[in-house]
Amino acid sequence: APIKVAGIHASPVENAWNSVLHKALQDAAAEGAIEYVFSEGVSGTDYPRAMREYAEQGVRLIIGEAYAVEKQARDVAADYPETAFVLGSSGKEAGENFGVFGTWNHDGAYLAGMLAGKMTKSNVVGSVGAIPIPEVNMLINAFAAGVKAVNPEAKHLVAFIGTFFDPPKAREAGLAQIDAGADILFGERIGTADAAKERGLKSVGSLIDYTPRYPETVFANALWGFRPILDAAIADVSAGNPVGKDYTAFGLLKEGGSDIAYVKGVAPADAEAAMEAKRAEIKSGAFEVPRITDEPK
Amino acid sequence: MSVVFDILASAGLWAAVLRIATPLILGTLGALLCERSGVLNLGIEGIMTFGAMIGWLAVYNGADLWTGLLVAALSGGVFGLLHAGLTVTLGLSQHVSGLGVTLFASSFSYYVFRLLVPVAGTPPTIEPFQPIDVPMLSSLPFVGPALFTQTPPTYAAIFLALALAYVIFRTPLGLAIRMTGENPHAAEAQGINPMAVRYGAVVAGSALMGVGGAFLTLSAFNSFFPTMVQGRGWICIALVVFASWRPGRALLGALLFALFDSFQLRLQTRLSGVVPYQIFLMIPYLLSIAALALMARRARVPQALMQPYRRGER
Amino acid sequence: MTEAVLDIRNVSKRFGDNLANDDISLSLGKGEIVALLGENGAGKTTLMSILFGHYVPDTGKVLVGGRELPSGKPRAAIRAGIGMVHQHFSLAPNLTVLENVMAGTESLWHLRSGTPAARRKLNGICQRFGLTVEPDARVGDLSVGEQQRVEILKALYNDARILVLDEPTAVLTNLEAERLFATLKEMAREGLSLIFISHKLDEVMAAADRIVVLRGGRKVAERLAEKTNKAELAELMVGRKLSRPVREPSTPGEEVLKAAGVSVIIDGVERLKSVDFSLRAGEVLGIIGVSGNGQTTLAHLLSGTVGRDRGELLLFGQPVGDLTVDEAVGAGIGRIPEDRNEEGAIGEMAIWENAVLERLPRFSRHGLVDRQAAQAFAGEIIDAFDVRGGRPPTRTRLLSGGNMQKLILGRNLIDRPRILIAAQPARGLDEGAVVAVHARLLEARRAGTAVLLISEDLEEVMALADRIQAIVNGRLSLPIAAESADATKLGLMMAGEWNDEHEVPHAL
């Protein structure tokens, strides 16, 4: 029988990050690999209860995010050793049944930066993020590094909107950067691409593929895939292996977790070629994109 | 200093001010109308959320954009009716009822959205309002791009502010509303039905709030996200006070707040991390409190605000 | 009687168990002035509220000019030419006079207020009836008398042909009241018909053509003014013979309270200007004056709720600093505030709570309220002072004005205070209640209490006070003996005409 998996989402599942998890889980369920139930918009206060409730219902694997409740989440896991927890976390795994994963799609961001660096005419690019937390910082820094790698002269602007959910505000932040000269925007937040679209400029998406949503605008995306992490976790649970480990690596480009998705022919051919070369290097392990979690300036 | 001047001198800033201000103008006018009749409507945050959801949903299901706004207005009116029923007919405590309406309207809109819109990644989009260039004016240097390249609801919001100012201060209806907010007993003695006036004002005000919310999904953005109203409703409550219950000043207040916000976004881009962004976000609240402290002595607060009116009770 | 412009037919109205109006019929002729008389709670306001459409009658109807008025619609009443000046003003203080007058007079759906035309019309009415007010003044800035005028203007502006005034003089000074009645008579000559409610028999006798008396919700009598007298009316109102008690001669005791050169400044305005008086045990000192001249401040000063800025206050011969309420009550000062609903009692609290609130130190131990003792105290007051309509746990709001006043008197007098500050103790009360209050004050005087009576009512002061001082614009006149006072002299004093020549310089 498929194992029962619960997703607990602190945000509504529209949120790009959660939607990646949600989609992977839905797909897995559709394939019959798992049985999937979920809760969304679960506040920090309620999160541990949701974990406990699912655990008591006999759910075998709980997928979610520990960011706001790192300590309590580990307490819950200790109380329910029969249940496997694999949660997004910036921290470490704990015990046999508490595994973690990070969101490392910076490889794709770096590669997209390499395209953007060659495409910018104003020599200014911009990034719009939610709040300066490590994983957001890492992503934006990687994008900036990709830009600088091919175009050391380029200027990189950063803005944080102070919240995870305010697409209209992300759009305003994007417009502000365009007004400040940026002609390519990296949108860590949804809404950024709308600014680029409005001004007929190009934009880069993050986590999911935004190109279908903004066909003329988003030419590249730093994709993050959750499926490899999920599959690894499911495999461990089915095999009765402990899940108390760090699953982050499964999300790396090298492991097929993340990647760049881009529209061919938008960037100059030589830029695409250089980027593809770098991509191969990352895959082979010859190159590692720097992971800088300091707040980008 | 020159950075500040640079930013202020860019037309883009002023265009952003108008865009950011639009939902605030609409929400503030709505809250102001309610309060002028003596009813505090803390349901605004929830009503804006529902307006954003339902307006978008209507357009997503094939209605045109203006119909979307209309649907949002109607839904706002329905919640206004609920609030009026609780506060005007029953005379329940207005802030408690308002908080109840906010809790209900927002959670209800998420629930409805989740049932009706299957999620797959980011929510689906609609084709939102497009900016229109006002003929002639939009080609003026600086002023043109700054002020005359907005979407229609923005022009409508500004017009509504002026229209509401006119209605409140220049028409018999406005006088009836003001008198009901000052002293419903006096209004009744003049043959005005204070209950009806309050119902009307709360329903109409809430309709404006609904439209303010819908602006977010039909013009500022093109899909609905739960929690996307992000406290804009509360800002409106502050702005009403800041505006000392005058529509013209509400317009100015909303523009001023939007100026802070768009300035902040631009300043960050230039000098990131110099001032914590929270400071900028606090400013409108602190300014409103300061304005209250300065004005309260010349109290022009509607005197019957938050006082239930029951016929035949004194 | 000329043709009836108004016919109230068999109106009844019940509130809960209380039959407020019981089958009342009343008609009003063109140009006639009818006075409606009755005790507190007799149903006068209720009847007028039905006439004006605030209330829907249970049975009965109202006809104006022969046509039946739809019930419960103030708008219809206004249209039919009825204007009402309410017992409690209904004005919006933050709006201007013109706005208050205009509101509701135009169709709400007109796209523009006809302000210039309204201003012309209002000015015309002002001139015609000699009621001057500034149309653009904010109503909250006007004096009580001016606000009263605005109320009347509102009715006239609506082309009222029938004007109802509910206790219009309750808040007016004698002078203002006289002016008002002159205006009303002028209006009647112009063809307006008027109904006014009053507790003041003098006014009723002077102004009305016809007098209708209500008692317990029923119409008990109807008299032509020239065919009745005050004594008969008083008896009709309460259902038994009544006469106001009068002070008997006595010799005052030692001086218990003395003020020398006391000034009080509130919000930058000097409300009391160097006032002097002396109060002795067993006497009533009357302070008479037109309201707004500092009475309230004087009462507050002696009640311990405002401090003074200059001057000396001697209590039982000892100088006192800023008197607090606790000190005042502790020292045996009884206090009757001028507004019983605003200050005298807290309507939503129980009778027992109102009985002890100002003397909590006595009814508490270690910060805990001694409920038993407090309830017993309230019970004593209720019995001794004949407070009707409630027991100690009853909410005070349910008491009528007269009974509430008895409660306030009772809590102050039951312990035989040495000093009693009584501000407007009988204001707004019906004749029966007035008699009861006056009797209590005289009883206290007999028992040796020094009473400071602050009042606007000449008759009251002349009946009760041993000596009288007038207060005008914050200054106190020298006292005159009651024996040498008459209405003319007091009237002059209240207008500020007194002789300061032999004023002794302050000894202190």
Add this chain to the structure above:
Amino acid sequence: MRFERREHRPLALVIATPVLAVLCALALAGVLIAIAGAPVMEAYWRILVGAFGSRLSATETLTRASPLILTGLAAAVAFRARLWNIGGEGQFYLGAIAVAAASSQLLGGLPAAVQIPLLLITGAAAGIVLLLVPLWLRLRFSVDEVVTTLLLNFVAVLFVSMLIDSVLKDPMGFGWPQSQPVADAAVLPKLLSRSRLHIGLIIAAMLAVLVHLVQSRTVFGMQARAAGLNPAGAVFAGVPLGRTLVTVACISGGLAGLAGALEVMGVQGYVTTDLSPGYGYSGIVVAMLANLNPLGVVLAALFTAVMFVGADGMSRSMGIPSYIADVTVALSLISMLTGVFFMQYRISR
């Protein structure tokens, strides 16, 4: 139609009203559940199970009720004196951040027996300070406090957000904006192991009784009520208005601050900006449901917690959108408020 105040409330009515109100709310919620395609009767059963059906759900319900009791008391105390404190949310957060700051920066070394009481006082004090500002504005400039307390909520949360993003940021928090945790000695003892239920519940319940006694038995309680009902009358009766309101504000702000402190010390361990799912605002509704009666607040808080935790659990076991929990709570609050109204008033013609 008009409403007439009931002077007497028959017992049957007092019992029937809340029952009817709950039924009404459940009926409405049932419609929404049915629309989601779930069997309604089973959903009702699941709400019960979710709220009381297991050790976990019962303890969770009580855990959620604890802060609601305190914020409810905070509102009830203030409203009774007609001090419209809508700022419970901000006071909650300030109490929380004060405790986190004090324990992590200053008092962390102290033994639990000393540290915990000190921290509780600190949390209360922070709440008090935040409420004294609008009170001062009211007493000094006659600024209406409804709006100022409401606005200060947002200022307080932003202030907390700023602190946990800078000086109080937890270096071990992996860069996430969260405060440094309270010291181990500051963690409140649990009432039951393997649960989140901590002694905060006992503290809250005891405070409810205490507040009840203060309000009904003491001179201060009577004066505070007088001040609320009729300030001019209270002044005339010798009630020191300013002092009374300041005391009321101290109790009210203190209770809300304490709620935040207990939540940090008993449940979360550190402060984030989503520490409170609107406890300050729910407290206002709880207080109104209880008709401002402190003992009623305990019941109303339990009721609110039962509805939320029950409906939340139901959504998970029935697989319907979890937003149904908030919808159910909102519906029951509105219908309960209406019910309480009809307990106090009757309809007459």
